[in-house]
Amino acid sequence: MQVLYFAWVRERIGLPREVIDTKAATVAELVAELRAKDARYDAAFGDVSALRVALDQDLAEFDAPLAGVREVAFFPPMTGG
């Protein structure tokens, strides 16, 4: 699946998007996989309460299932307006 990162999550991980081959059933499981991958991910995902997630461009929760999802995006709380 496509995994996208925005704002300081993108900066900490060092890339804007990547394709991840995963069997994670939920967002939280995907986060755990990513954190185990590399220290940069561990730093970015250290406090998930500071993060938001969107599944196929719709805001979701970290316990949401990933079945059928093609695009996951992680980012900090939004600051529009």
Place this chain on the structure above:
Amino acid sequence: MQVRVQDAAFDAGAELNAFSAEVKGAGAIVSFTGVVRDVAAGLKHMQIEHYPGMTEQAIVKIAGEAVARWSLSDVLVIHRYGDLSPGAPIMMVATAAPHRADAFAAADFLMDYLKSRAPFWKKEVTSKGADWVEAKTADEDALRRWD
């Protein structure tokens, strides 16, 4: 409903005039323009990042909620991304309604939701460096007014 996400600058006055000219039967038009404010350290520019694809979708959803909730004739939302100078317009909303209470409330609602639910992130670049603007708890509190 008109939603535009763009890097180009816009003329808020001209946009409001065009919006007003197109609206039929509205007795009230409210508009808000958000402008890049300067900061103590001296702002060089404000970088606005967004999530292409989701941004438009999220704004259309928020505007749709406003249309469902208040009696509105039309809604306009323009939001910029990219590098913006101090004093430059970042975004504007305009609402048209038969009566002013609906136009004011809908514009207020749109601003609260665009701030915290549309995927934009601001970074302030000053002479001392660059920092992401942090979301405020007051922004989340503001959303609860509409529950």
